[in-house]
Amino acid sequence: MSQRLFCATLLSLLLIALIVGTAGAPSARAQSAPRATVALAGQWLRQGQAGVVTVRGEGIADVRALFQGRLYHFYPEGSRYVALLSAEVATEVKDLPLQVMVRYTDGASEQIEHMVPINWGNYARGTVMLPGALLPLLDPEVNNSEDTKMANIVGRFTPARYWTGGFIQPNPGDIVGYFGATRLYNDSYWYTHSGLDTAMPEGTPVTAAANGRVILSEALPIRGTYVLIDHGWGVYSGYAHLTQRLVVPGQWVHQGDVIGLSGNTGRSTGPHLHWEVAVGGVWVDPQAFLELGLTLDAAS
Numbered sequence: 582m583s584q585r586l587f588c589a590t591l592l593s594l595l596l597i598a599l600i601v602g603t604a605g606a607p608s609a610r611a612q613s614a615p616r617a618t619v620a621l622a623g624q625w626l627r628q629g630q631a632g633v634v635t636v637r638g639e640g641i642a643d644v645r646a647l648f649q650g651r652l653y654h655f656y657p658e659g660s661r662y663v664a665l666l667s668a669e670v671a672t673e674v675k676d677l678p679l680q681v682m683v684r685y686t687d688g689a690s691e692q693i694e695h696m697v698p699i700n701w702g703n704y705a706r707g708t709v710m711l712p713g714a715l716l717p718l719l720d721p722e723v724n725n726s727e728d729t730k731m732a733n734i735v736g737r738f739t740p741a742r743y744w745t746g747g748f749i750q751p752n753p754g755d756i757v758g759y760f761g762a763t764r765l766y767n768d769s770y771w772y773t774h775s776g777l778d779t780a781m782p783e784g785t786p787v788t789a790a791a792n793g794r795v796i797l798s799e800a801l802p803i804r805g806t807y808v809l810i811d812h813g814w815g816v817y818s819g820y821a822h823l824t825q826r827l828v829v830p831g832q833w834v835h836q837g838d839v840i841g842l843s844g845n846t847g848r849s850t851g852p853h854l855h856w857e858v859a860v861g862g863v864w865v866d867p868q869a870f871l872e873l874g875l876t877l878d879a880a881s
């Protein structure tokens with residue numbers, strides 16, 4: 582073999598080694614087909630709603646995703662990894678990138694971009710007139726303070742999933758206020774409705790929508806006497822304007838357990854239950870969320 586041919590052969594071998602080495606490197610991504618697949622149930626997400634994202638692939642160790650600046654955790658469920666994604670009511674109606682980060686048991690990792698189409702929520706607008714005694718509850722500072730307190734709690738992800746099966750609407754009844762409605766209070770302040778209101782006589786036993794752990798049981802300025810349940814996987818349900826709380830923080834509750842009595846406390850103009858659901862730190866439409874449990878428990 583001539584020296585020139587030897588050099589060319591050596592160069593080819595080095596190149597092959599380099600290509601093979603690169604393909605197997607932990608940071609390999611993009612050019613080659615991703616090892617995992619990402620799918621959003623229903624293909625799109627509505628403003629103010631949650632959706633199920635599934636990641637499948639061999640040897641997955643961990644999955645996380647970034648969406649609209651929020652970090653979402655995925656959890657193993659049979660042969661797949663599942664996360665509940667959420668879109669705020671004010672999310673722009675367009676295709677938005679979901680950056681999925683997959684880490685594998687062999688040390689490799691990759692980032693997969695999955696476009697999520699956001700659809701129009703079509704939520705109502707309304708007006709509310711509060712009596713003079715409740716006017717301090719329209720103060721933006723009071724609202725911001727409660728919003729921040731709630732955001733800090735419902736933005737946390739508990740790795741376990743406490744609920745089995747789906748969620749059940751607590752005390753189904755006549756709806757007197759829909760989720761997502763933008764309400765003009767006393768011709769002065771706009772606030773978006775974070776839950777679903779159903780009318781019920783004061784003192785009606787209010788039941789837990791699903792299994793979980795009570796994370797908050799106290800009186801708040803806007804929500805009034807309030808109970809918040811952590812259901813795991815970043816899902817929370819809240820029960821507002823109660824007249825009485827019957828659970829304490831840290832207490833485990835089962836679906837259907839009575840957690841309090843309905844009332845008219847906080848920023849409320851009549852006896853009703855305000856039921857709200859947060860997913861991944863975002864308040865979502867409770868009615869639409871009720872249907873997701875069924876999807877989640879479908880065959881994997």
Ligand SMILES: [Zn+2]
Binds near residue numbers: 778855
């Ligand atoms: Zn309400």
